[in-house]
Amino acid sequence: GAGVSQSPSNKVTEKGKDVELRCDPISGHTALYWYRQSLGQGLEFLIYFQGNSAPDKSGLPSDRFSAERTGGSVSTLTIQRTQQEDSAVYLCASSSSGWGFSYNEQFFGPGTRLTVL
Amino acid sequence: QKEVEQNSGPLSVPEGAIASLNCTYSDRGSQSFFWYRQYSGKSPELIMFIYSNGDKEDGRFTAQLNKASQYVSLLIRDSQPSDSATYLCAAYPGGKLIFGQGTELSVKP
Numbered sequence: 167g168a169g170v171s172q173s174p175s176n177k178v179t180e181k182g183k184d185v186e187l188r189c190d191p192i193s194g195h196t197a198l199y200w201y202r203q204s205l206g207q208g209l210e211f212l213i214y215f216q217g218n219s220a221p222d223k224s225g226l227p228s229d230r231f232s233a234e235r236t237g238g239s240v241s242t243l244t245i246q247r248t249q250q251e252d253s254a255v256y257l258c259a260s261s262s263s264g265w266g267f268s269y270n271e272q273f274f275g276p277g278t279r280l281t282v283l
Numbered sequence: 284q285k286e287v288e289q290n291s292g293p294l295s296v297p298e299g300a301i302a303s304l305n306c307t308y309s310d311r312g313s314q315s316f317f318w319y320r321q322y323s324g325k326s327p328e329l330i331m332f333i334y335s336n337g338d339k340e341d342g343r344f345t346a347q348l349n350k351a352s353q354y355v356s357l358l359i360r361d362s363q364p365s366d367s368a369t370y371l372c373a374a375y376p377g378g379k380l381i382f383g384q385g386t387e388l389s390v391k392p
Contacts, residue, residue: 199379208289208371208384209327222378257326271317272380274326 168192170275172258178281179248187243187278191260198241199259199272200233209257215241248282255279286310287374289383297391302359304386306372309353313374313381316348316355321369321385330370331357362390 171190179185191198200212211225215235226232230248235241245252259272287308296302308316315334319327333339333346333355345358355374359366369387373380 209382211379211381214379271329271332274328276326
């Protein structure tokens with residue numbers, strides 16, 4: 167079956183513009199995660215959706231960042247008034263389990279490379 | 284202190300040698316641990332997971348977990364140039380994975 171897909175693969179924008187990044191998780195996966203990876207760095211957790219529960223937004227770096235998940239499937243990460251420090255690869259992952267499970271393999275999408283000029 | 288810590292490397296080993304990658308974690312409530320491999324410009328892919336103390340072997344890979352010491356390691360036997368990548372350790376305390384910053388491994392022919 168299809169894996170996690172993300173679009174666009176690359177996005178170049180000007181400072182101050184808003185951007186939307188999209189993630190299509192694996193069908194049937196109830197948990198969806200957004201991470202940010204700056205050049206040469208590890209994965210920085212941003213936000214986590216599990217089913218119909220309230221999302222865990224504890225990793226969002228500022229109120230310019232927001233995300234939603236419609237119908238328990240597709241998710242959109244929105245960055246308002248982009249800054250140069252927002253330049254990074256934004257990775258989405260999904261899994262079939264979440265809170266309360268002892269095992270949680272996350273499958274990653276190819277990422278969106280965001281460049282803010 | 285970071286929740287999951289790894290040496291950033293780079294760790295350089297000759298082809299055929301054993302590569303040893305180490306990780307420590309701070310949350311004693313972590314239930315399971317994951318090793319992901321990430322090639323340059325690619326997404327992370329799962330290599331192994333472990334949730335019981337001791338060793339878990341899968342082919343050339345062995346994961347080791349010591350919950351008392353809050354220590355996880357990954358051994359790669361007979362290292363190949365194709366193993367050259369960044370290896371990410373992650374702890375799962377429930378909900379989300381907590382990733383370390385990754386260790387870059389270089390296997391020299």
